[in-house]
Amino acid sequence: MERVHRRLKAALLVALRSCCTGAPFLTSDQTMTSSGIIHTPSKPSARALSRHSVGWLLASPLAVVLAIFLVAPIVMIVMVSFWGATEFSIYPAFQFDNYAFLFSSDVTYRVFFNTFKYAAITWLFTLLIGFTVAYFLAFHIRTFKWQIALFLVCTIPFWTSNIIRMISWIPFLGRNGLANSALMSWGVIDEPLEWLLFSDFSVILAFVHLYTLFMVVPIFNTMMRIDKSLIEAAADAGASGWQTLWHVIIPLTKPGIMIGTIFVVTLVMGDFITVRFMSGSQSANVGRMIQNDIGLLQYPSAAATAVILLITVLLVIAILLRFVDIRKEL
Amino acid sequence: MEPRPRSFYVLAAFFTLFLLFLYGPTLTIAVLSFQGPSGGLTFPMKGVSLHWFSDLFEQQAVGDIWGSFSRSSVLGLMVMATTVIVSVMGGLAFRKRFAGSGVIFYLIITSLVIPSILISLGVGLIWSQSGLTVHWSTSGLGAQLTWTLPFGLLIMFAVFNRFDQSYEEAARDLGASPWQTVRFVVLPIIAPSLIGVALFGFTLSYDEFARTLLTSGSQNTLPLEIFGMTTNVTSPVIYALGTLTTIFSFLVIGAFLLVVWLMDRRRKAQGSDAGKGMV
Numbered sequence: 001m002e003r004v005h006r007r008l009k010a011a012l013l014v015a016l017r018s019c020c021t022g023a024p025f026l027t028s029d030q031t032m033t034s035s036g037i038i039h040t041p042s043k044p045s046a047r048a049l050s051r052h053s054v055g056w057l058l059a060s061p062l063a064v065v066l067a068i069f070l071v072a073p074i075v076m077i078v079m080v081s082f083w084g085a086t087e088f089s090i091y092p093a094f095q096f097d098n099y100a101f102l103f104s105s106d107v108t109y110r111v112f113f114n115t116f117k118y119a120a121i122t123w124l125f126t127l128l129i130g131f132t133v134a135y136f137l138a139f140h141i142r143t144f145k146w147q148i149a150l151f152l153v154c155t156i157p158f159w160t161s162n163i164i165r166m167i168s169w170i171p172f173l174g175r176n177g178l179a180n181s182a183l184m185s186w187g188v189i190d191e192p193l194e195w196l197l198f199s200d201f202s203v204i205l206a207f208v209h210l211y212t213l214f215m216v217v218p219i220f221n222t223m224m225r226i227d228k229s230l231i232e233a234a235a236d237a238g239a240s241g242w243q244t245l246w247h248v249i250i251p252l253t254k255p256g257i258m259i260g261t262i263f264v265v266t267l268v269m270g271d272f273i274t275v276r277f278m279s280g281s282q283s284a285n286v287g288r289m290i291q292n293d294i295g296l297l298q299y300p301s302a303a304a305t306a307v308i309l310l311i312t313v314l315l316v317i318a319i320l321l322r323f324v325d326i327r328k329e330l
Numbered sequence: 331m332e333p334r335p336r337s338f339y340v341l342a343a344f345f346t347l348f349l350l351f352l353y354g355p356t357l358t359i360a361v362l363s364f365q366g367p368s369g370g371l372t373f374p375m376k377g378v379s380l381h382w383f384s385d386l387f388e389q390q391a392v393g394d395i396w397g398s399f400s401r402s403s404v405l406g407l408m409v410m411a412t413t414v415i416v417s418v419m420g421g422l423a424f425r426k427r428f429a430g431s432g433v434i435f436y437l438i439i440t441s442l443v444i445p446s447i448l449i450s451l452g453v454g455l456i457w458s459q460s461g462l463t464v465h466w467s468t469s470g471l472g473a474q475l476t477w478t479l480p481f482g483l484l485i486m487f488a489v490f491n492r493f494d495q496s497y498e499e500a501a502r503d504l505g506a507s508p509w510q511t512v513r514f515v516v517l518p519i520i521a522p523s524l525i526g527v528a529l530f531g532f533t534l535s536y537d538e539f540a541r542t543l544l545t546s547g548s549q550n551t552l553p554l555e556i557f558g559m560t561t562n563v564t565s566p567v568i569y570a571l572g573t574l575t576t577i578f579s580f581l582v583i584g585a586f587l588l589v590v591w592l593m594d595r596r597r598k599a600q601g602s603d604a605g606k607g608m609v
Contacts, residue, residue, distance in 0.1 A: 055428025062420040065479065066437045069472040070444070073452020080455055133348050136341040140334075150345075152587070157352050159533035160579040163556050164572040168355035171362055171372045178358070178373060209351065241337065262443065270445025273539060277560065287447050294544070299455060306448050317443055 074310070081303035090299050098304035107289075108305075112312070115285040118200075118275070119268040122207040126264050127257065129208070130215025134256075135249070137216075138223035139231075151220060158213045166206050166277050173197035173205075198280030206278045207268055214263035222256030223249070258324035262317055269313050286312075356576060363569035371566060382570035395555055395571060402552035405466055405474070406536040412471070413478045413531030414524055420479075421486025422512070442480035446540030449473050454544035466546040473545040474535045481534065482527040489523045522590050529586040533579060 056063075084093040102108050133154065141147045157165065172178050173196040180192040195201055226249065234244040272287025286309045293302035362369075366377025386395065424431060453473050457464045464470070497519065501511040517524075539553040546554060552575065559568050 051426055052428045055423045055426055055431060058419045058423030059428070059431070059434060061416045062423075062438075062479065062483070063434060065416065065472065065475050066434070066441060069449065069453060069476050070437060070441050072456055073449055074444075076455050076459075077448060077452045129348060132341065132344055136345050140338050140341055153349065154352070156580070156583055157356075159529065159537075159583050160356075160576050161537040161553060161556070161572075163537075163539060163553055163560070164359075164576055165356065167556075167560060167568060167572055168359040171358050172355060174372050176372045181373070209355070212348075212352075241335075266443040266445070270447065270540075272447055273557070277557075287445060290447050290451065294451060299451070302451060303455070306445075306451060309445055310448055313443060313445060314440075 077303045077306050077310075079303075080300055081307045083300040083303075085298050085300045088297070090297075098301050099308075101301065102304050102308065111284050111286055111289050114283065115269055115287075118204065118207065118271075118285060119265050121204050122211065122268045123261060123264050125204070125208045126212045126215045127261070129212050130219055130260060131253075131257070133212075133216050134220035134223055135245075137220055138226075139249075147224075151216075154216050155213055162210055163273070163277075165210060166274060169202065169206060169209075169278070170197065173202055198278070198282055200279070200283055203275055203278040203283060206274050207271075210274065211264050211267055214267065215257075215260035218259040218263070219253055219256040222253050226252050255324045258320055262320050265316055265320070266313055269316070270309070356572075359569040360573045360576075362566055363573045365566040365569070369566060371564065371569075382566045383574070385565075385567045386570055386574070393555065393559070394550070395552070398550045398552045398555040399575075401466055401549060402536050405470065405551060406532045408467065408471055409474050409478055409535035410528050410531035412475060413482045414528050416475075416479060417482030417486045417527050418517075418520075418524065420483050421490050422516075424483075424487060425490050438480050438483055441476045442484075444476075446477070447543075449476050449541045450544040457545070464545050464547040466542070466549060466551055470542050470546040470551070473541040474538050477538060477541055478531045478534045481530045485523060485527050485530070486520075489520050493519070522593055525586055525590050525593070529583065533582060536579070536582075 080090065081098055082094050082096070083090050084095060084097065085091070137147055137150055137154075141150060170177070174180070175192050175194070175197070177196070179196055180189075183189045184192065230248055230252075231244055234248050239247065269285075270287060271285065272291045275283055275285045275288050276291070286305060290302045290305050290309070293299070293305065362371070362373070362375070363382055364378050364380070365375055365382060366379050367381040369376035424435070450473060453469050454464060457469050462469075493516075497515050498511050501515045506514070537553055538551075539557065542551055542554060550558065556568070556571060556575070559571070
């Protein structure tokens with residue numbers, strides 16, 4: 001037993017080392033300086049300058065789009081969150097009323113709790129389903145062609161409309177829907193279940209339905225890069241299937257799991273449309289709260305809530321990023 | 331071939347259930363969209379007809395869906411072209427570290443994870459406060475780019491991470507200018523990935539909802555129009571529309587995949603003849 005563990009550890013170390021050394025993100029920096037040292041040791045700065053300007057020239061369209069449509073809106077929202085509002089209009093000011101009201105209201109805490117609840121439950125289910133599906137594709141399908149074909153079948157719904165995919169649950173979950181009639185004809189229930197549609201259940205079901213792909217894709221991607229000889233080594237060293245899964249595959253898949261987690265958690269936390277549609281406007285999350293304020297033209301209050309939501313999401317991501325280096329995983 | 335372990339069959343069953351879960355609802359509304367004229371939103375089917383599809387062609391029944399469809403298609407093409415060009419340039423820029431590249435990288439990640447409603451609200455506020463009128467082809471276009479560009483760029487980063495630089499060196503050694511190297515060596519090699527970026531650009535824009543909500547102005551895009559219908563249309567006409575737009579999406583995805591497959595085949599046919607002797 002002890003020996004199995006030691007060998008597994010050694011195999012893991014090898015894998016980790018190959019992870020760290022394989023496919024570095026930016027190598028040209030080093031090659032440039034090393035060639036610079038050999039050929040033109042006196043003037044490295046002239047080349048470096050042109051490198052920066054070429055980089056900026058190529059990145060300028062990207063920078064412009066991000067500046068106007070990402071940075072400026074965030075700045076605007078932060079500004080407006082300190083503004084005041086009458087019933088019909090908003091006016092520039094510098095007051096903390098919006099935040100004071102937000103933090104003094106019980107509703108805020110309930111709604112934030114609800115948002116975290118949705119995120120946590122959805123995360124758990126998407127992770128379990130996504131990992132299993134990716135594991136099946138990566139380790140049980142034998143030909144590359146079939147792996148790619150089945151992988152595509154899993155990802156195609158991502159490119160179709162989310163709203164249509166939500167609507168398509170109605171005939172399943174409705175009062176006279178397929179689920180209720182099936183359960184009644186089997187004699188499991190006597191009356192139609194009311195909580196199938198327009199409830200927390202249907203919200204989470206829709207989240208899992210929409211976002212499991214975001215787990216499958218990165219986990220599958222990471223699993224495909226695992227050296228198959230590591231698994232053979234584990235088997236040779238006497239590890240059972242579960243031990244291989246737990247001590248070899250899961251640790252090596254962690255980066256993929258983290259990227260999937262980031263996707264799912266941020267999508268669920270920022271959502272408002274799924275909660276509104278699938279709960280029949282009966283449940284609320286932070287996104288719904290913002291949308292409500294927008295509907296009432298209370299932009300400053302919507303902006304304050306949005307700022308808190310953004311800070312929350314970024315904090316969650318910062319915590320998750322401690323476990324994975326995104327640049328290395330591309 | 332060695333026999334498959336028992337776990338294979340368990341996992342295969344799980345995978346089948348997963349596919350059923352993914353596609354089942356969509357197939358159900360496809361069936362229900364052929365509901366008879368007196369049928370409702372759920373089973374049973376009261377006859378089979380094309381009634382609800384023909385309703386789509388009557389203006390009064392469903393509002394401006396054809397106008398919104400053409401707007402969404404045009405916007406999708408605009409987003410697609412912009413995403414491909416900006417992503418390729420961005421991908422090329424990020425091959426070498428430059429001052430500020432770290433900041434831009436984290437902005438890209440932020441763009442991906444920021445709750446969509448913030449973009450919608452922020453862009454809407456900027457436009458209204460500066461007296462501009464929001465329109466799908468200006469503010470809507472920009473808002474959607476914050477969603478499609480991160481995907482395009484992440485694909486390009488992945489592509490250039492695996493790119494064999496010796497091809498470029500060979501081109502340079504043969505006297506190609508930097509532009510010629512990009513045009514005749516780099517672009518043809520990464521072309522299949524560009525099709526992928528284009529697919530992301532078009533489909534993500536075509537189905538985008540949250541970032542377009544407050545930025546598209548008085549004329550709706552198709553997802554906005556469909557969502558408006560969910561609140562006031564309670565007949566299978568919405569299933570008919572859902573079925574049609576899903577079919578359209580499948581056709582678009584199929585077309586893109588076909589192009590990739592054809593390019594791959596052509597490349598194999600015209601590939602290297604090294605080792606085949608003198609020609």
